[in-house]
Amino acid sequence: MAYTLRELDDYRGLSSADRHFRIVVTPSFGENWLLPRIFQFIERHPGFEFSLVASNLDPQNPWDDIDVAIQYGGTDWGSGRWWGTLRQVNLRPVCSPRLFNGKHPIRSLRDLSEHRLLHEDDGSEWARWLRMAGAPQGRESVYFGSVNLALSAARGGHGLALVSSTLSENDERSGQLIVPFDAKSAISGQKAYVCVCDHVKLQKPIVASFIEWVQIAMGQNALPHENTATTDAAMDSVE
Numbered sequence: 001m002a003y004t005l006r007e008l009d010d011y012r013g014l015s016s017a018d019r020h021f022r023i024v025v026t027p028s029f030g031e032n033w034l035l036p037r038i039f040q041f042i043e044r045h046p047g048f049e050f051s052l053v054a055s056n057l058d059p060q061n062p063w064d065d066i067d068v069a070i071q072y073g074g075t076d077w078g079s080g081r082w083w084g085t086l087r088q089v090n091l092r093p094v095c096s097p098r099l100f101n102g103k104h105p106i107r108s109l110r111d112l113s114e115h116r117l118l119h120e121d122d123g124s125e126w127a128r129w130l131r132m133a134g135a136p137q138g139r140e141s142v143y144f145g146s147v148n149l150a151l152s153a154a155r156g157g158h159g160l161a162l163v164s165s166t167l168s169e170n171d172e173r174s175g176q177l178i179v180p181f182d183a184k185s186a187i188s189g190q191k192a193y194v195c196v197c198d199h200v201k202l203q204k205p206i207v208a209s210f211i212e213w214v215q216i217a218m219g220q221n222a223l224p225h226e227n228t229a230t231t232d233a234a235m236d237s238v239e
Contacts, residue, residue: 020049021206024069027054028147029193032167034070034214041213048206067207068197070214083196084211086218089164089189091125094177096157106180109135116140116159120147126162129187151177164189166218193218 025034030052042050057069059078070086077083095115100106104114117126117138130137138160144150147163154161155176171177195214201207 018204019047020051021045021210022051022053022065022067023210024053024055024057024063024066026056026070026072028151028167029070029072030054031148032151032170036170037217040217041210045206045209063198066197067201067204068195068210070193070195072191072193074191077194077196080199081196082199082202083194084215086193086195086215087166088192089166090186091129091162091164091189092179092186093129093160093162093181094151094168094172094179095154095160096176097178099157099159100178100180102157109133109181112136112138112160114139116142118150118153118159118161119143120145120150120161120163125187125189129162129185132187133181133185166193 023034023038031054034052038050038052042048057063057066057071059073059076059081063069063081075083095106099115104111106112106115112130113136115138117140119126119141120143123141123143126138126141129135142153142159144153147161147167150161151163151167151171153159155171160180165172168177172179195211197207197211
């Protein structure tokens with residue numbers, strides 16, 4: 001059930017600290033998925049002060065000043081924290097239309113040998129994809145420190161990036177990027193997008209409302225906000 005403003009209490013009666021809502025997201029998810037949508041949520045919750053921070057968090061560190069986080073990771077988020085999977089990811093190549101139709105058109109897997117592969121890791125994911133697809137190595141590789149840089153290079157026609165639709169769907173809609181091969185050419189990512197927060201923060205209706213909103217926006221069912229178990233096993237059961 002969605003939380004209404006009445007259920008969130010009259011914001012004028014809340015303290016300044018209670019009216020402040022701090023979200024920490026991975027930089028790529030924040031820029032490519034959340035930023036185009038977050039103002040839908042903000043407009044539904046007038047009177048709250050929102051902070052959106054791009055950062056990859058360390059599960060071992062305290063998150064006292066964080067209300068909720070969206071991270072790309074596994075299942076170890078430390079005791080005392082609630083977490084739930086937002087989306088499993090499938091990775092597939094993307095490129096710009098001008099690269100697809102350029103000097104060396106991409107019409108089959110063997111055409112990859114004429115093109116540059118753009119990496120946002122040590123090359124492991126592309127290596128897995130090439131083995132799965134039975135495709136040749138690219139002409140050369142370029143390594144970036146973030147998926148955002150790899151995506152930017154792909155938009156510029158400098159090669160093919162291997163990313164999930166979560167990060168590339170806006171570019172695909174606008175025509176800046178295309179998927180050159182069919183859906184069967186995707187591999188499962190080794191991590192997932194997860195929503196995480198300290199159990200005590202779930203008591204804040206604005207936090208529960210945000211979790212429900214982002215889950216629904218990503219096409220999932222609403223998460224069971226009432227879960228307050230603190231063991232890792234209990235948190236696993238939420239997924």
